Amino acid sequence: MKETETSTHRSACPINVLLETLGDTWSLLIVRDMMFFGRRTYNEFLNAGEKIATNILSNRLHRLETVGIIEKRRDSTDARKYIYRLTDKGIDLAPMLVEIILWSARHEKTDAPPEVIEEMSANRDAYVSKIRENWRTSSQS
Amino acid sequence: MKETETSTHRSACPINVLLETLGDTWSLLIVRDMMFFGRRTYNEFLNAGEKIATNILSNRLHRLETVGIIEKRRDSTDARKYIYRLTDKGIDLAPMLVEIILWSARHEKTDAPPEVIEEMSANRDAYVSKIRENWRTSSQS
């Protein structure tokens, strides 16, 4: 047993609380891949351009499941596969991700399409609603 | 040389961009300490409850300065001291921090006062404006 839970109990400061669950290099990228790119299986995450190692991916998926941000199910059509989905708690990270994207777009060079940034910026709440709606309709499968 | 810059160049995805500058255990806590608790000197950060090591603190302050999130000045009254302040880019992290705080408050037990959460939640934009305003008036010293 190597990649087990790390229960570093700092304070209950809200920032700390989030850092404990998502404060590593990969967890947030996995959430992004699910929320914005619709990735849902182990191999889709593996081949997602960022080259995460298999043990790290495995560990982070377990952790995200443990803290209730994602859930794991068997594929209903292909019994060999697992499907990872965001829970409500996970989808609720959308406002934060949107703010991250907007901040990065304002202050650094990013590859986000300007028209998307424009849309997010003009009406954040509507954009978040759209993410939630997209999620609801697509996750029925 | 141990604690030098890590220029891991991933992609220009906005999420990655932020992770590269704030994606470690401490940087965001330092920003929080400045923004919400008004901490401004090396020793105020050191004794801020979370027990950061001196070498790590020193390294993170340099990094945050390098990426333009904070700036360092000599104290005008005590020449031995340095004052660290958020730049505009740093203060602009406020919307993101507010969303982090709100998410944590909704889904985990935190020590944030309920009335503050209430206020943030009811009108995020006004709250962010208030943070900016507080910052402008207090940083004249």
Next chain:
DNA sequence: CCGGATCCGTTTCGATACTG
């Protein structure tokens, strides 16, 4: 005293090879 650099043991991360 203040800010910070250096040394060094410990913990965690991560790339690769391998497996049920």
Next chain:
DNA sequence: CAGTATCGAAACGGATCCGG
């Protein structure tokens, strides 16, 4: 397909020392 096992690399953290 979805993971473990291994092992070197990097980050962390405590103690200590140093210049002003």
